[in-house]
Amino acid sequence: MTLLWAVLAIGGSLLFQAGVGQWIPGAQRSVDALLWPVAYYALARSQRSAMFAGCAAGLVQDAWFEAGAFGIHGFSKTLLGWALGGLGGRFDLNHFPGQLVGGALLFVGDRFVEMGLMLLLDLDVGPLRPTALTVAAVINGLLVTAVFAVLQRIFGRQSQRSGRRKT
Amino acid sequence: MAGLSDTRKNALLLVAMLFAQLLLISGRVKGAGGSTLLETGVLRATSPVLEATRTVGGGVSGVAARLHEIRTARTENVLLRRELESLRGELGRFREAALENERLRRLLEMKKELAPRSVGATVVAANLSGQTRMIVIDRGTDDGVRPDLPVVAWGGAVGRVIYADSHLAKVRLISDPNGGAAGLVQRSRAQGMVLGRGDGAMALAYVPSYEDVVPGDRVVTSGKDGVFPRGFTIGQVVAVGPDTGVSKTISVAPEVNFAALEEVLVLVDPRAIAKALSDPSAPEGP
Numbered sequence: 001m002t003l004l005w006a007v008l009a010i011g012g013s014l015l016f017q018a019g020v021g022q023w024i025p026g027a028q029r030s031v032d033a034l035l036w037p038v039a040y041y042a043l044a045r046s047q048r049s050a051m052f053a054g055c056a057a058g059l060v061q062d063a064w065f066e067a068g069a070f071g072i073h074g075f076s077k078t079l080l081g082w083a084l085g086g087l088g089g090r091f092d093l094n095h096f097p098g099q100l101v102g103g104a105l106l107f108v109g110d111r112f113v114e115m116g117l118m119l120l121l122d123l124d125v126g127p128l129r130p131t132a133l134t135v136a137a138v139i140n141g142l143l144v145t146a147v148f149a150v151l152q153r154i155f156g157r158q159s160q161r162s163g164r165r166k167t
Numbered sequence: 168m169a170g171l172s173d174t175r176k177n178a179l180l181l182v183a184m185l186f187a188q189l190l191l192i193s194g195r196v197k198g199a200g201g202s203t204l205l206e207t208g209v210l211r212a213t214s215p216v217l218e219a220t221r222t223v224g225g226g227v228s229g230v231a232a233r234l235h236e237i238r239t240a241r242t243e244n245v246l247l248r249r250e251l252e253s254l255r256g257e258l259g260r261f262r263e264a265a266l267e268n269e270r271l272r273r274l275l276e277m278k279k280e281l282a283p284r285s286v287g288a289t290v291v292a293a294n295l296s297g298q299t300r301m302i303v304i305d306r307g308t309d310d311g312v313r314p315d316l317p318v319v320a321w322g323g324a325v326g327r328v329i330y331a332d333s334h335l336a337k338v339r340l341i342s343d344p345n346g347g348a349a350g351l352v353q354r355s356r357a358q359g360m361v362l363g364r365g366d367g368a369m370a371l372a373y374v375p376s377y378e379d380v381v382p383g384d385r386v387v388t389s390g391k392d393g394v395f396p397r398g399f400t401i402g403q404v405v406a407v408g409p410d411t412g413v414s415k416t417i418s419v420a421p422e423v424n425f426a427a428l429e430e431v432l433v434l435v436d437p438r439a440i441a442k443a444l445s446d447p448s449a450p451e452g453p
Contacts, residue, residue: 011216014213014216015220018217018220018291018292019220019223021292021293021295022220022221022292022293028293028294028296029295029296030296032296047173047177048173048176048177051177051180051181051184055184055188059205059209060209060213062206062209063206063209063210063213064210064213064217064292064294064303065292065294065299066299066301067294067299067300067301067337067339067340067343067345067346068299068345069192069193070191070192070205070206071188071189071191071192072192074188075188075189078184078185078188079181082178082181085177086174086177114298115298118298121192121193123344123345124344124345124362124363125298125344125365126298126344126363126364126365126366127365127366129366
């Protein structure tokens, strides 16, 4: 059942990301919906599930939205799932500020790890625009909080019962 | 393993997962554009999701379009009356229309020339963010699409196929930091390489500082990269910076609006097209 939910979460994120690309192409620069499963599993579930969710979501992203090396986002999101999942295990970050900062950090971290890997692989990278990156990070942080709010509204009681955190 | 804490187990798992993915990445980079079974599997497994996006998108667009039509029907009547009055003024524009007609006729001729050697495709997914500029099209090896084929739109050059599955293909846009095309300034015939800068704009690199290039110059494909046939528009020079050593710094704005791409043409026989376009009796390049 947990696997089914994870598959649905990643499928939903892919649907949203592809929809954004199709209907509002300009907004795609600031939205990374495939970070949502990582944020959710890292903050509300366990570090291990965040790593697996990150790996799967990243590989899906690589398959559909990456022209270069397959696996870059898989690597990045696995690492970020582990990092944020670890923080989520130590501190209670499953509230509005935590989700906002967590979502924003995931976006920034994903961009930096992507750039770092590309440089490591001797691929060309474009310039980093701090203002655009900051704006996009805030947007993604807000989107993560919105996703949490929607999930809490739908599965509120269930997740309170079964959503006990594990390391 | 049983004696290890969860934190250590997770750390070990992380190292294993990252190592596996590094192998995956290095394999792909080394393979220079090849595909992995995993990538093909992920694409095939998730393609129904993208199909759903298109279906839902089509439905939503259809309903929205009908609502829009109903809402504008009344105002349209008023506008039509005004338009009728202004039709007399239109008479003076006939000369321009004749010129436009000539241009469209040439485009039509080009289309006839390209059509038998090209495959029309719809863009099903795109990524124009971060470090990547690419699109996914709904044509693959079953339609004759294969890696390294050039992709164009009616505005000009779009990119190069880097991966082809049976029903899907990935296209790296010429504005991708790792993409590009051999370019030629149409007016002065100065040649260079058009390279993506990663922010959507492009640069015409390796143009000697003594070459004559000014803002407004049109840049077309030169055909020397072995991918694009000669004559497809790449973009327009928007700025010529100070010389850096032996080369000029030239910024190029792409001709094609990549964010609005919906339909593209894959040139499945670029050599034949290059031959046809170099024929003096053929119309001017697109």
